[in-house]
Amino acid sequence: MATVRGATIIAESLKQQGVEYMFGIVGFPVVPIAAAAQKAGITYIGMRNEQAASYAAQAAGYLTGRPQACLVVSGPGVIHALSGLANAQSNCWPMILIGGASPVVQNGRGAFQEEKQVAAAAGFCKYAHAVEDARRIPFYVEQAVRTSFYGRPGAVYLDMPDDVILQQVEESDYRKATTIPDAPRPQAMEENIEAALTALESAQRPLVIVGKGMAWSNAENEVREFIERTQLPFLASPMGKGVVPDEHALSVGAARTHALKEADVVFLMGARLNWIMHFGLAPRFSRDVRVIQLDMSAEEIGTNVPAEVALVGDGKAVVAQLNRALDNRQWFYPAETDWRSALAAKAEANQTTVQPMIEDDSAPMNYYRAFKDIREWLPENAVIVSEGANTMDIGRTQMPNSLPRSRLDAGSYGTMGVGMGFAIAAATVHPDRPIVAVEGDSGFGFSGMEVETMCRHKMPVKIVLLNNGGIGGGMDELPTDKPIPVSILTPRARYDLMMEAFGGKGILVEDPKDLRSALDDAMAFDGPALVNVLLDPRAGRRKTNS
Numbered sequence: 001m002a003t004v005r006g007a008t009i010i011a012e013s014l015k016q017q018g019v020e021y022m023f024g025i026v027g028f029p030v031v032p033i034a035a036a037a038q039k040a041g042i043t044y045i046g047m048r049n050e051q052a053a054s055y056a057a058q059a060a061g062y063l064t065g066r067p068q069a070c071l072v073v074s075g076p077g078v079i080h081a082l083s084g085l086a087n088a089q090s091n092c093w094p095m096i097l098i099g100g101a102s103p104v105v106q107n108g109r110g111a112f113q114e115e116k117q118v119a120a121a122a123g124f125c126k127y128a129h130a131v132e133d134a135r136r137i138p139f140y141v142e143q144a145v146r147t148s149f150y151g152r153p154g155a156v157y158l159d160m161p162d163d164v165i166l167q168q169v170e171e172s173d174y175r176k177a178t179t180i181p182d183a184p185r186p187q188a189m190e191e192n193i194e195a196a197l198t199a200l201e202s203a204q205r206p207l208v209i210v211g212k213g214m215a216w217s218n219a220e221n222e223v224r225e226f227i228e229r230t231q232l233p234f235l236a237s238p239m240g241k242g243v244v245p246d247e248h249a250l251s252v253g254a255a256r257t258h259a260l261k262e263a264d265v266v267f268l269m270g271a272r273l274n275w276i277m278h279f280g281l282a283p284r285f286s287r288d289v290r291v292i293q294l295d296m297s298a299e300e301i302g303t304n305v306p307a308e309v310a311l312v313g314d315g316k317a318v319v320a321q322l323n324r325a326l327d328n329r330q331w332f333y334p335a336e337t338d339w340r341s342a343l344a345a346k347a348e349a350n351q352t353t354v355q356p357m358i359e360d361d362s363a364p365m366n367y368y369r370a371f372k373d374i375r376e377w378l379p380e381n382a383v384i385v386s387e388g389a390n391t392m393d394i395g396r397t398q399m400p401n402s403l404p405r406s407r408l409d410a411g412s413y414g415t416m417g418v419g420m421g422f423a424i425a426a427a428t429v430h431p432d433r434p435i436v437a438v439e440g441d442s443g444f445g446f447s448g449m450e451v452e453t454m455c456r457h458k459m460p461v462k463i464v465l466l467n468n469g470g471i472g473g474g475m476d477e478l479p480t481d482k483p484i485p486v487s488i489l490t491p492r493a494r495y496d497l498m499m500e501a502f503g504g505k506g507i508l509v510e511d512p513k514d515l516r517s518a519l520d521d522a523m524a525f526d527g528p529a530l531v532n533v534l535l536d537p538r539a540g541r542r543k544t545n546s
Ligand SMILES: Cc1ncc(C[n+]2csc(CCOP(=O)(O)OP(=O)(O)O)c2C)c(N)n1
Pocket: 387, 388, 389, 390, 391, 392, 414, 415, 416, 417, 439, 440, 441, 442, 443, 444, 466, 468, 470, 471, 472, 473
């Protein structure tokens, strides 16, 4: 009778449950798992830090629709990866972390890299469990993977002790689990569908907010149809961008502040009223705003603002219900209203404010001038990764998305250091699409070593680094007569040479007149490239120098 090792059972179970990608760092005791995963046909990407690996796994999960794996060693490896669990939970993205663990027989003895891993992970997970016997691996993998992406997605953790990884079991002694079907797509109550449309019809100043829940549920066709048919003004949450193209005529993203403040009825589609949406509260929202809320999770309904109508269900299924219900109504939001005119006027005024910065060709350049060239250069089907403070916030307004699931940023948890892992995940999942990471110099630094991973795997990621020499701003030179201010980094640091060190292409840009050709050279290069764009260290959202 043939025997099988625990490592092989976990690799084959993961593959069977739709795990195609594994990001990690090997060492004790997980080397056999990584090797078995490769043998089982899972793509294994060896990374340089577990944080970045755990960020990569969750982005791959969001992009593929099923959890993808992160594999880490016991003790410090698991602890580093907790950042990824927390970020995935906050973003509602699926991922499975597999942590190696000390052998069960050494528990409590002070084993090498021994840690209370299940307890540590549990606080940042939907599900965390230790596997105590190799014969139970198919059961635990099925339960973990299913929990990760059914309902509201999130992180799960499995603890794999060394002796379970190495355990040899008879093939006849364990049973494979069944393959988990796609996630259920529950519909909302019919009466609530009607109530939602009636509430929208009663609005003077309606606004649809499209969140990343709609991107996750692949609802782009349904949401686009709904917006077209109702003619409702909409804006997107940061990662809801592209579900409906940002440049759609009904987008009021360019008048975001005004739209949120003055709307009388808000239809929250797969978005949360958390800090990103100013909690739905005054003064950023109208004090008596009425809310229609669509969410996968019933627990989310009413957070911060009571919902007038609750649509609990899958984004794609529920918007399809709304579209069908529209067949019986002759209603759409009229073409000419005071609300539309006010939003258009506001958008135009906002554009007028930033136009001089866009057109300012002086060196060193400002953010808006840099984004002018980046925007014209960006291919329409690019996956845009972004992190930083100004870099990310200004970039959100200056780089439009026309496709769903094509913007990955610091997200609900506001995490710096996610960008390189996200870019590696995007390059792995979408080898046919351009991957562009627009990074602040601080944001890049958290996981900058991952450029080696990109070079080793010849991933054609294009990094555009907006280098102002600091966290939100820098200095012309480091002071020699006083302590270095807390947010200051090295002025004009040569991050481009980091990319060159590993065989990628690095380009330094000091004058805006050279930016476009540098971007073109980066795109033409067959491999990873980093364009290091030196910005005015005092550049900001508003012009600070004359
Ligand atoms: C893990 C983590 N640590 C620290 C922070 C605090 N933080 C917010 S933005 C930021 C960096 C902003 O600087 P940069 O990336 O250079 O962008 P800039 O605003 O300068 O364009 C930091 C460190 C964070 N959000 N996440």
